[in-house]
Amino acid sequence: MDKTPDIAVIIPVYNTAEYLPDCMNSVLESRLKNIEIILVDDGSTDGKSPALCDEYANKDSRVRVIHKENGGLQSAWIAGVKDSTANYLCFIDSDDxxxxxxxxxxxxxxxxxxxxxxxxxxxxxxxxxxxRKEVHHTISAGQHFxxxxxxxxxxxxxxxLRTVILSRCMKLTSRKLIINNLKYCDSSIRLGEDVNIMIPALCDCKRLYVSDVCYYHYRTVADSMAHGHNEKMLDNIKLLCDTCCKILTDKKITNAKEQADMEYLRLMFVYVKDELRARYPEAVATVSNTLKEDTIKNKIKNNKLEVxxxxxxxxxxxxxxxxxVMLKVIQLILLTYDKKTN
Structure with missing residues (x-):
């Protein structure tokens, strides 16, 4: 390219050869041509994805490929960030x-x-x-500063509902906001890991512009939607919210702890639903005992949620x-609803 690209499009790839053509076709057909496209093959093992990435790079000079050992989604997009040259970054997951x-x-x-x-x-x-379901920011469209x-x-x-959608995707983000906040990325966080980078980036940004148009298409794969008992979920919720509290505190947001506690409770909704739907014999007792733990009980008592x-x-x-007894009734209602809708 003759000049610095306007946008770096970073696409982590892991065993997604089935969906990558849809993703890449949408990017290559972009009306904005001065872009760099970085495919990060995160140690794919399907025998197809690495070669497919190379094929795109051979056909279009704007595309380059990073082949790396598997390290997870976060490590993949970070590798793309470090290799980028544009002032603005756009992340796309390879099945979207x-x-x-x-x-x-x-x-x-x-x-x-x-x-x-x-x-x-x-x-x-x-x-x-x-x-197909549209998802929108709850703040008004236009610029905010x-x-x-x-x-x-x-x-x-x-x-x-999110005031600002916290996914790293569907956005143009100043590269400097991402680079300066990579220190907050923690590979051990497996729940809501995008929050790790977008919360500090949003705290540091001086201008936010929101479009009310749905340009990004997020594909959900049925196999990934199964509910099940997850012994590590509570630890993940705590780790994520503790990290969020530290980030907001570091960024001098006045209600850092309140936001982190409220987020903790919102995530507990997911925990309760998933555990009760998992149908293992001790599900109701496990959820009941968890909710009665002092730390969680106090968060519920001291933070009133609007629902x-x-x-x-x-x-x-x-x-x-x-x-x-109450949780058993709720479990039966959830399972009855699932049976009707599946």
Missing amino acids: WVDSEMFEELFSHTSQAFKSCEIISSDYIIEKQNE GENLDNIKTRLLGQE SNKANKLIYFGMRHPSK
Whole structure:
């Protein structure tokens, strides 16, 4: 390329040869042509993905490939970040795809004055086999900075619906915001790991622009949606929320602990649902005992959540009244609903 690319598109790849063509076709057909595309093959073992990545690099000079030992999704996109040269980064997971106008439209909303410290984000669509669901930020479309942005930073975590979508995807993020905050990335976090990088990036950004158009398509794979007993989930929730609290404290966000505690409770909704749906004999007793632990009980008592979703209202009632009888009733309701909808 004759000049520095406008955007670096970073695509981690691990055994996704089935979906990568959809992803790459959407990127290569982008209206914005001055881009660099970095495919990071994270030690794929399917016998197809590495060669497919190389094939794209051989066909288009904008594409280059990093082949590395398997280290997980976070290590893959970090490798792409370090290899990038553009001022703005865009992350795409290799089983997802984007609309052809996404890069051009988002780049048109960047500001030369804020190019080292801004985030431009679209909304996205969840693509299931027989269903499409739009997901939007709850803040208004347009630009946010100054006092308005400071206020948003006090509401990043713990809301029923995200004030700002915290995925690293569907965004243009100033490269400097990512590079300066890689120190917060922790490979041991397996739940909501994107929050590790997007929370500090959002805290440091001086300008946030939100589009209300869904340019990004997030593919859900049925096999990955199974519910099951996860012994490590509580530890993951604690690790994630402790990390969030440290980040927000480091960034001098005044309500750091409150946000982290509220996020903890929101994630407990997921824990309770998954455990009760797992159907192992001790599920109800395990959830009941967990919710009665002093630390968790005090978080529930001291932080009042606003809940509008009907299923979450049921779960929240069970969290506040964690008797085995109540949780058994909730379990039966969840399993009956699942049977009707599956």
